[in-house]
Amino acid sequence: MNKGLNSLHPFTSFFYFIGFMILTMTLLHPIYLITGLIIMIGLNYCIDRGTQLRSYLPFYLFMGITIALVNPLFSHRGRMILFYFMDQPITGEAVVYGLTMMLSLLCVLVSFVAYNQVMTSGKFLFLFSKAFQKMGLLVMMAVRFVPLVKRRMNQIMVVQKTRGVNPFVGPLRKRLKDAVLILQIVVTWSLEEALQTSDSMKARGYGILEKRSSYHSYRFRKMDGVVLFLLIITGSICMTGSFLGYGVLAIYPKLKWDGFHGLQWLFYFSFILFTMVPILIEGRESMKWRS
Amino acid sequence: MAILEMKDVSFSYPDKTLALQHISIQIEPGECTVIGGASGSGKSTLLRMLKREVQPVGLVTGEILYDGIPLQHQDLSRMAQEVAMIFQDPENQIVMDEVWQELAFGLENLGYSSAVIRKRVAEIVSFFGLEELLHRKTYELSGGQKQMVNLAAVLLMQPKVLLLDEPTSQLDPIAAREFLQMVKRLNEELGMTVILVEHRLEDVFALGDRVILMDSGCIHYEGTVQQAIDQVWRAQDCLFLPYLPTISQLYLTVQKGSGMIPTSVKEGRQWLQREILDCFSKPQGLKESSTSSQEEAITTLLQLKNIDFRYQRDGKPILTSLNLSLYENDFFVVVGGNGAGKTTMLQVAAGLLKPLSGMVKLQDKKLAKIPPKERYQIIGYLAQNPKLYFVHDTVAAELQHVIQNHGLDISKYELDELISRLGIHHLLEKHPYDCSGGEQQKIALAGVLLGKPKILLIDEPTKGLDPISKKEFAEILNGLRQNGVSILMVTHDIEFAASYATRCAMLFNGEIISEDKPGPFFKGNFFYTTVLNRIFREHLPSAITYEEVLAQWHVPTS
Numbered sequence: 001m002n003k004g005l006n007s008l009h010p011f012t013s014f015f016y017f018i019g020f021m022i023l024t025m026t027l028l029h030p031i032y033l034i035t036g037l038i039i040m041i042g043l044n045y046c047i048d049r050g051t052q053l054r055s056y057l058p059f060y061l062f063m064g065i066t067i068a069l070v071n072p073l074f075s076h077r078g079r080m081i082l083f084y085f086m087d088q089p090i091t092g093e094a095v096v097y098g099l100t101m102m103l104s105l106l107c108v109l110v111s112f113v114a115y116n117q118v119m120t121s122g123k124f125l126f127l128f129s130k131a132f133q134k135m136g137l138l139v140m141m142a143v144r145f146v147p148l149v150k151r152r153m154n155q156i157m158v159v160q161k162t163r164g165v166n167p168f169v170g171p172l173r174k175r176l177k178d179a180v181l182i183l184q185i186v187v188t189w190s191l192e193e194a195l196q197t198s199d200s201m202k203a204r205g206y207g208i209l210e211k212r213s214s215y216h217s218y219r220f221r222k223m224d225g226v227v228l229f230l231l232i233i234t235g236s237i238c239m240t241g242s243f244l245g246y247g248v249l250a251i252y253p254k255l256k257w258d259g260f261h262g263l264q265w266l267f268y269f270s271f272i273l274f275t276m277v278p279i280l281i282e283g284r285e286s287m288k289w290r291s
Numbered sequence: 292m293a294i295l296e297m298k299d300v301s302f303s304y305p306d307k308t309l310a311l312q313h314i315s316i317q318i319e320p321g322e323c324t325v326i327g328g329a330s331g332s333g334k335s336t337l338l339r340m341l342k343r344e345v346q347p348v349g350l351v352t353g354e355i356l357y358d359g360i361p362l363q364h365q366d367l368s369r370m371a372q373e374v375a376m377i378f379q380d381p382e383n384q385i386v387m388d389e390v391w392q393e394l395a396f397g398l399e400n401l402g403y404s405s406a407v408i409r410k411r412v413a414e415i416v417s418f419f420g421l422e423e424l425l426h427r428k429t430y431e432l433s434g435g436q437k438q439m440v441n442l443a444a445v446l447l448m449q450p451k452v453l454l455l456d457e458p459t460s461q462l463d464p465i466a467a468r469e470f471l472q473m474v475k476r477l478n479e480e481l482g483m484t485v486i487l488v489e490h491r492l493e494d495v496f497a498l499g500d501r502v503i504l505m506d507s508g509c510i511h512y513e514g515t516v517q518q519a520i521d522q523v524w525r526a527q528d529c530l531f532l533p534y535l536p537t538i539s540q541l542y543l544t545v546q547k548g549s550g551m552i553p554t555s556v557k558e559g560r561q562w563l564q565r566e567i568l569d570c571f572s573k574p575q576g577l578k579e580s581s582t583s584s585q586e587e588a589i590t591t592l593l594q595l596k597n598i599d600f601r602y603q604r605d606g607k608p609i610l611t612s613l614n615l616s617l618y619e620n621d622f623f624v625v626v627g628g629n630g631a632g633k634t635t636m637l638q639v640a641a642g643l644l645k646p647l648s649g650m651v652k653l654q655d656k657k658l659a660k661i662p663p664k665e666r667y668q669i670i671g672y673l674a675q676n677p678k679l680y681f682v683h684d685t686v687a688a689e690l691q692h693v694i695q696n697h698g699l700d701i702s703k704y705e706l707d708e709l710i711s712r713l714g715i716h717h718l719l720e721k722h723p724y725d726c727s728g729g730e731q732q733k734i735a736l737a738g739v740l741l742g743k744p745k746i747l748l749i750d751e752p753t754k755g756l757d758p759i760s761k762k763e764f765a766e767i768l769n770g771l772r773q774n775g776v777s778i779l780m781v782t783h784d785i786e787f788a789a790s791y792a793t794r795c796a797m798l799f800n801g802e803i804i805s806e807d808k809p810g811p812f813f814k815g816n817f818f819y820t821t822v823l824n825r826i827f828r829e830h831l832p833s834a835i836t837y838e839e840v841l842a843q844w845h846v847p848t849s
Contacts, residue, residue, distance in 0.1 A: 122389050144388040147430050158643050159679040162667040163738075164696050181682060189678055192724055193383045197796040200384035202344040204397035204445065205371030215395035 010123035024107035033103035064102040071098030234274040241267035325499035333508040375450035381437035412636035435466025475686040490757035533758035559826040599651035629799035633781035671744030677735035729760030
């Protein structure tokens with residue numbers, strides 16, 4: 001559990017993911033985005049061998065490809081006309097722009113898969129509970145409640161089937177009636193059980209003090225400082241570049257790109273460094289294990 | 292000085308029902324007190340009176356003192372910490388999503404600094420050996436683990452008194468014993484004062500320094516374990532006789548007179564060694580109860596053939612090539628630990644879950660081919676939690692709902708007959724949720740029986756029932772069997788299985804491991820057997836129940 005990226009302070013990992021998403025949404029350059037995507041897929045592989053990603057990927061690809069296809073169909077800006085489709089000009093610029101948007105979207109989506117595995121609800125809460133005390137507790141209880149209600153619903157459905165109550169068969173009217181009946185049981189039952197939960201909360205002194213304290217199980221270590229420093233430096237270089245107009249491919253009105261020059265390489269390498277940080281940490285970890 | 296004291300306390304609920312009548316008790320520091328009694332005897336109310344935050348609403352007279360000062364004058368924060376309470380249901384006490392959050396919850400409420408919380412969590416986690424669970428989701432834990440987490444969560448507050456309200460009633464026997472061992476450790480190693488309310492007294496007698504037995508809001512017996520057992524026996528008090536450990540009852544039947552009354556397996560065996568070993572010298576009781584060679588022809592009613600089941604495609608297999616037959620007029624009990632797949636097996640047998648492979652046959656037809664409505668009428672399924680059935684505000688409406696929904700043809704006479712047979716007449720106008728666990732079970736059973744099933748599948752019906760309700764329930768089942776209903780039941784309750792089953796089987800790791808009549812079935816087991824069998828194993832290997840031991844044992848029963 002506590003290895004690699006997971007050993008970092010929630011703030012550090014949160015900063016990385018937010019930074020990555022912002023960068024891939026602003027640096028709309030296919031080279032940057034392809035690099036970012038490859039690295040993020042690599043990170044997913046480091047975390048769980050890509051198991052989670054694999055289950056989401058078909059859907060993500062579908063979304064991405066749709067965008068890549070839709071853009072040239074609706075946007076006809078650009079000089080380079082490739083061919084006519086149903087009397088509409090398809091321009092090279094629009095195709096490239098569509099692909100760039102696809103890459104940007106994929107970067108964000110794929111990074112979400114990794115984000116969800118690294119930033120558990122506990123870590124998220126830890127980051128934000130200081131600011132929103134009561135809400136933090138509420139969110140936590142709700143998080144527990146969702147699987148609970150789901151499980152209760154399943155149990156009720158199995159049992160009620162024996163009494164002919166089944167919202168999946170029969171005419172619509174009956175289905176609706178049955179669904180309401182099952183919901184009604186879930187609610188009554190959950191309310192009843194919630195009374196016991198509230199007893200247990202009171203028994204442990206809930207509500208005596210206005211302000212609750214909180215248990216921090218995450219420490220900000222030296223490693224976090226180093227990583228955060230690196231992320232801030234490389235991140236700001238990239239952002240500076242993007243303000244200066246580097247790192248964004250000029251597509252409209254006319255596609256022109258003649259490779260990276262001078263400063264552009266600096267910006268590109270900063271981007272690589274930023275995105276690579278967690279993989280470097282994971283890599284450092286596995287090096288330790290090998291030697 | 293007593294740490295907790297009740298002085299002539301009476302309590303009545305807002306609807307004027309008297310729950311406690313003139314109770315006076317003193318609890319000394321470091322003492323372990325066990326309070327027993329049927330459900331509704333007021334024992335839980337008594338316990339709740341001692342914890343101010345969860346005191347029921349109603350009229351209280353008399354005085355309750357903690358450390359010499361009345362409860363209502365005590366500091367709230369101090370009381371929350373020093374008097375801790377664990378409730379019956381392991382699941383409902385949990386508030387948070389992950390175990391470490393749950394542990395920290397109480398201390399966070401009281402505003403402790405993170406350094407203190409961290410230290411205490413570290414300490415308690417290693418005391419309990421919860422390291423593995425610390426970052427798990429609370430809902431993934433088993434019932435026993437949940438209850439351990441609950442215990443750890445209150446112990447973080449470093450309480451002086453631990454109040455336990457039937458903490459093991461929802462656990463399987465192994466988890467229950469583990470929990471009680473931990474309570475014992477806390478009592479012995481940390482000198483914690485423990486007050487334990489239970490109706491499964493067999494296991495807790497060994498724990499308590501003092502026993503209080505209650506009925507209808509009054510204390511009937513009070514004293515050391517030995518005294519209490521002796522008093523109940525002498526009075527031959529039917530209210531409490533079923534609570535005594537079977538070995539104690541046997542001892543008192545056989546050996547009139549004084550001496551240490553055995554309450555556990557160890558003490559029982561010592562008693563045998565000491566006193567009456569010679570009675571067994573003539574091995575005449577050991578006729579192996581003559582395996583009455585293949586009685587009348589057996590008709591198979593329900594058959595499970597090579598059943599495989601799992602919940603998800605890549606999930607872990609729950610049932611693996613499981614074979615099981617239920618005969619006509621059978622009372623077939625399947626025992627097995629937690630997570631062995633008992634509930635799943637029953638639901639497959641009822642046609643509620645579709646097996647991955649294999650077949651369920653009802654007489655000669657495939658179960659899946661029978662239309663659901665007819666299927667669920669022939670096979671009645673009683674789930675573990677009766678609350679899952681209730682839809683209406685009164686029990687009467689509940690039963691009417693079943694009749695209507697199934698379009699059943701039931702005469703008023705038949706309905707009345709069923710209601711009186713189950714003894715739920717007085718409940719008809721009550722809300723099902725207001726009834727006790729045993730009563731709810733009977734109401735749910737009534738609903739199932741309305742369809743006049745030929746087969747009854749019952750999931751763990753004795754969980755949380757007191758011994759008297761358990762006996763009543765067993766009698767109802769026996770009555771049904773005489774009327775031609777075959778019963779398949781899964782349970783943890785070995786004593787129940789031994790006393791009432793006609794056949795027993797063990798489910799382990801998704802398959803039926805062994806299957807036999809109760810006698811031979813339990814005889815060979817080392818752990819999965821009755822307390823009496825564990826005591827008399829060497830001398831009367833085929834005796835499983837109290838009656839059998841008495842019948843086979845040729846001692847001069849004075």
